[in-house]
Amino acid sequence: MKARFRTLFLSDCHLGSGGAQAEQLARVLKHVDCDAIFLVGDIIDMWRLKQRWYWPDAHNTVIRRLLKMSHRGTSITYIPGNHDEFARQFCGLVFGGIQISMSAVHETADGRRLLVTHGDQFDLIVRNSRLLSIAGSTGYELLLRLNRAYNAGRRLFGLPYDSLSQAIKARVKQACTFISNFEGALVDEARRGGFDGVVCGHIHKAERRMIGEIEYLNCGDWVESCTLLVEHRDGRIELVDGLALLAERDARAEIEAEVGSGRSDPDMDEIDPWLAGVFGPTPRLEVFPVMSGMMPNARVG
Numbered sequence: 001m002k003a004r005f006r007t008l009f010l011s012d013c014h015l016g017s018g019g020a021q022a023e024q025l026a027r028v029l030k031h032v033d034c035d036a037i038f039l040v041g042d043i044i045d046m047w048r049l050k051q052r053w054y055w056p057d058a059h060n061t062v063i064r065r066l067l068k069m070s071h072r073g074t075s076i077t078y079i080p081g082n083h084d085e086f087a088r089q090f091c092g093l094v095f096g097g098i099q100i101s102m103s104a105v106h107e108t109a110d111g112r113r114l115l116v117t118h119g120d121q122f123d124l125i126v127r128n129s130r131l132l133s134i135a136g137s138t139g140y141e142l143l144l145r146l147n148r149a150y151n152a153g154r155r156l157f158g159l160p161y162d163s164l165s166q167a168i169k170a171r172v173k174q175a176c177t178f179i180s181n182f183e184g185a186l187v188d189e190a191r192r193g194g195f196d197g198v199v200c201g202h203i204h205k206a207e208r209r210m211i212g213e214i215e216y217l218n219c220g221d222w223v224e225s226c227t228l229l230v231e232h233r234d235g236r237i238e239l240v241d242g243l244a245l246l247a248e249r250d251a252r253a254e255i256e257a258e259v260g261s262g263r264s265d266p267d268m269d270e271i272d273p274w275l276a277g278v279f280g281p282t283p284r285l286e287v288f289p290v291m292s293g294m295m296p297n298a299r300v301g
């Protein structure tokens, strides 16, 4: 028995990075049934993939499940984020039934209009200094290492010590201020556009609350929190803990098994003949001809 929703909103899966909880996400997708899905950015982490090619089967399973749902009638809209900004060049196009766009408007069952956007456009530090946010995501350690190399170079030319990390740290502190303004900026944008709410991602902080008269909805992420937003039949939006959803399903499956329905592993995929036709016997890189073309040195499998 699948969980039935009107709409799902997912963001920040970061597929292609080691942190992505792809297996759990694939299990959730297998367990749900819905009319529409919004992929709210940073679904694929190209920043990481460019550093090191990493694409295990579970990551492919997520993509395959989405394409399968699309094929079976779920309307899917993909709004690229900053980690998958390569896809922004395809805005306005449809791939495998998946509509790609910069942002979207969703009308809930109870007639409210929601602005759907990843949100990085409002994160000034990302807009002003892409390098800094890459360094920030890789960690403070990198800054220290850069600083050591920088000063080793300066010493070589007889120049005095100069703390690069200090300078960057001042900027990072600034970044924190920007992120704390993130929610406010999105709510302002929704108000300006006459929306009743805004759905976003980007800051990996799941949230559903009213800010003034605007409903602020953040999908969270699939790196740590494993959360998603769901819209019920009546238009009510709920923040769902994906792992709790699975635990509940497992408990129910256990009871069914005791009753003696004799079902095997619910996560095993039967190969859909349509998908087999699309991908051939080894559904690997063909999913992303664009990506494989971009990475001549990609090591696969």
Ligand SMILES: [Mn+2]
Binding pocket: 041, 042, 081, 082, 083, 118, 120, 201, 202, 203
């Ligand atoms: Mn982002």
